[in-house]
Amino acid sequence: MRVNWNYIKFLGLLLTVIGLYGFADYRNKAKNVEDISIKFLGDNNLYLTEDAVNKLLIQNYGSVKNRAKEQVVLNTIETIISSNDMVKSAQVYLSVEGELISKIVQRKPIGRVEGVSKFYLDDMGKRMPLSRYHSARVPIITGKITGKSLEDAYVILDYVNKDNFLRKNVIGIHIEDEGKYQLKFRVENFVVNLGGVKNLDEKFKNFMAFYVKATKDKTLENYAVVSLEFDNQVVCTKI
Known part of the structure; x- marks a missing residue:
């Protein structure tokens, strides 16, 4: 009977490798x-x-x-x-x-709720407790805090954070009632009545067109309220 030495050598090498691996694994786990x-x-x-x-x-x-x-x-x-x-x-x-x-x-907070309970709203729309180590500089949410109004506030903040201008300038959301939201800006004296969260893209495009023109005309300081509640309109109330 002819002995296949190559097979025996291969088997011996395989057993050696398995043995060395097992020994190394044993030593590693023992550390x-x-x-x-x-x-x-x-x-x-x-x-x-x-x-x-x-x-x-x-x-x-x-x-x-x-x-x-x-x-x-x-x-x-x-x-x-x-x-x-x-x-x-x-x-x-x-x-x-x-x-x-x-x-x-x-977690990343995008808004801070100031009500009977104080907490953050994170970038997933979930409640997040305040931290003892740091206070986030995010828009303040005030007014009638309910589950639905917080869902809407998250939709607004999510939109705001995707726009460079809005992210830098919106500092607060006031909830007058479910479906009635008011934005506060960092520098300007007026507030923006946003209404509900439907058609946000159209509402903010109309607002930016108004803002650019009013800035050019130097009339921003003349307004107390800017309303975006009506379809394809910007209705302003003067001081």
Whole structure:
């Protein structure tokens, strides 16, 4: 019987590789977590701190540093970090060197509600608590706060944030009633009666046409109210 030495060599090499991989994996799992690295992604990194994340982990998971890597449950740690009201998403993994790395995306507020309850409205239209570490410079929402009016306020702010001029100049939304919203501007003395949230594109195009002309004519200061409530019209009330 002829022996296939090439097959035996290949089998021996395969067993050696599997053995080395298993040994390396065993040694890797036996190592301890050497350090913890918390990285905040994006440009919205103001509402949560590294110390706050570390404290959250210690309170809900215990100390991670110097714990064996095989005892660290990454999904559980991700869930704990994501449970913080300031966190939008979290990704946790272990490096080869034994460093526990957590990459966190914080939530982004786009409006601040000033009513019986005070909170932010984030860029997903959800309620977000105020932060003890930073106060966001976002438009203030006042008036009759209801679930529906907040939904509409989010639609307005989402539109405003996509326009460079409006984003820089709109500083407030006052809710007179559901379907009746009033905008306040940073510099101008007048307020803008927006009405409801239908046809926002048309309403703001009409407003910008009015604003450009009134700026050119130097008559902006003559107006107390600018109404966009009527179809394809800008109705102004003088001081």
